[in-house]
Amino acid sequence: MATDRGMLIVVSAPAGCGKGTILAEILKDDNFCYSVSATTRNPRPGEVDGVNYHFMTVDEFKNLADNDGMLEYAQFCDNYYGTPRKFVEEKLSEGKDVILEIEVQGAMIVKKNFPEALLVFILPPSIEELRRRLHKRGTETEEVIEKRVSKASVEIEMAENYDYTFINGELETAIDDLKAIIRAERCTLKRQKNTIKEVLNNA
Amino acid sequence: MATDRGMLIVVSAPAGCGKGTILAEILKDDNFCYSVSATTRNPRPGEVDGVNYHFMTVDEFKNLADNDGMLEYAQFCDNYYGTPRKFVEEKLSEGKDVILEIEVQGAMIVKKNFPEALLVFILPPSIEELRRRLHKRGTETEEVIEKRVSKASVEIEMAENYDYTFINGELETAIDDLKAIIRAERCTLKRQKNTIKEVLNNA
Numbered sequence: 067m068a069t070d071r072g073m074l075i076v077v078s079a080p081a082g083c084g085k086g087t088i089l090a091e092i093l094k095d096d097n098f099c100y101s102v103s104a105t106t107r108n109p110r111p112g113e114v115d116g117v118n119y120h121f122m123t124v125d126e127f128k129n130l131a132d133n134d135g136m137l138e139y140a141q142f143c144d145n146y147y148g149t150p151r152k153f154v155e156e157k158l159s160e161g162k163d164v165i166l167e168i169e170v171q172g173a174m175i176v177k178k179n180f181p182e183a184l185l186v187f188i189l190p191p192s193i194e195e196l197r198r199r200l201h202k203r204g205t206e207t208e209e210v211i212e213k214r215v216s217k218a219s220v221e222i223e224m225a226e227n228y229d230y231t232f233i234n235g236e237l238e239t240a241i242d243d244l245k246a247i248i249r250a251e252r253c254t255l256k257r258q259k260n261t262i263k264e265v266l267n268n269a
Numbered sequence: 270m271a272t273d274r275g276m277l278i279v280v281s282a283p284a285g286c287g288k289g290t291i292l293a294e295i296l297k298d299d300n301f302c303y304s305v306s307a308t309t310r311n312p313r314p315g316e317v318d319g320v321n322y323h324f325m326t327v328d329e330f331k332n333l334a335d336n337d338g339m340l341e342y343a344q345f346c347d348n349y350y351g352t353p354r355k356f357v358e359e360k361l362s363e364g365k366d367v368i369l370e371i372e373v374q375g376a377m378i379v380k381k382n383f384p385e386a387l388l389v390f391i392l393p394p395s396i397e398e399l400r401r402r403l404h405k406r407g408t409e410t411e412e413v414i415e416k417r418v419s420k421a422s423v424e425i426e427m428a429e430n431y432d433y434t435f436i437n438g439e440l441e442t443a444i445d446d447l448k449a450i451i452r453a454e455r456c457t458l459k460r461q462k463n464t465i466k467e468v469l470n471n472a
Binding site for chain 1: 392393394395396397398422425426428429431432433434435436445446448449450452453454456457458461462464465467468469471
């Protein structure tokens with residue numbers, strides 16, 4: 067039996083929803099790969115090229131995008147951000163599941179180009195709780211927090227376009243939800259058509 | 270918040286796929302209820318009314334069916350078999366998930382009448398392995414085994430109409446698959462629309 071192609075798993079969540087912590091837990095399993103985004107913004111102190119981002123010049127980025135080298139990309143505040151296609155395609159061919167941690171706009175583009183992608187949106191328990199968490203983090207001004215909160219509301223409305231969504235209230239529960247979603251997705255009929263054929267042919 | 274309505278979970282599998290063992294494990298969780306089928310056939314030694322089946326006369330059965338009291342029913346070998354509606358509706362209203370262990374024909378009727386039902390089909394690793402298991406059980410003649418095997422092939426072809434399917438090769442893996450499917454199904458967008466609204470309204 068040939069290696070089954072891996073799944074493309076898109077995970078989005080408003081800032082402050084604990085997405086990074088949940089994904090870190092999922093990525094402990096070697097069967098998953100994390101797709102590192104490309105960006106034209108400057109590295110911040112401590113950021114490592116190829117780990118946090120693939121840092122590129124605007125020319126490099128545009129050249130790659132123009133040659134269909136990005137699964138999706140977008141511009142935020144004068145900087146480009148995108149998902150290099152090559153890494154994702156290679157890992158999927160190897161049968162690895164690839165996780166894209168991207169914004170809702172990018173997720174919608176991926177969904178259009180890869181209808182077989184699995185789209186997951188992580189929710190905060192409430193907008194109020196999200197605001198409390200951002201305050202607790204204490205890294206942003208009141209103004210920035212309110213900007214993030216109103217951005218979160220717009221993003222959460224987009225959750226209706228995803229395949230699955232769950233609340234990150236208790237971290238362990240949220241991790242188990244995401245694990246179950248990925249496991250169950252492998253059992254959906256659209257991914258099991260070959261299995262049915264194999265069972266029937268092996269008489 | 271009102272109690273969310275439970276999920277209707279339909280599980281089908283050819284004889285010899287270990288469906289009963291898997292469901293017994295799932296039913297250890299009090300949040301699940303098992304829907305006991307009704308039948309007009311005579312009880313076999315050891316069978317208990319209300320546990321193995323609700324045993325009914327043909328008149329009782331037909332009267333219930335004619336008054337929309339069966340979610341689905343069918344006739345096999347001169348006997349009627351069906352799913353009494355009242356129990357299922359009551360438990361769903363209480364927020365319990367109800368498991369129907371029924372044949373493919375019944376499952377298709379339930380799917381038509383309850384589009385929100387979750388349909389799961391359990392596969393044997395192969396037709397060959399199914400035959401080996403039936404032989405090992407040693408309760409049927411060669412002729413009956415071959416009848417079951419050819420019925421299984423027809424049933425497995427119907428699996429394409431289910432939402433999820435997985436192979437029962439290793440029992441523990443199969444149990445985890447079914448648990449993941451039920452957990453993930455709760456996170457699907459069609460079941461989470463209210464959650465998204467609640468998160469947004471709690472600002």
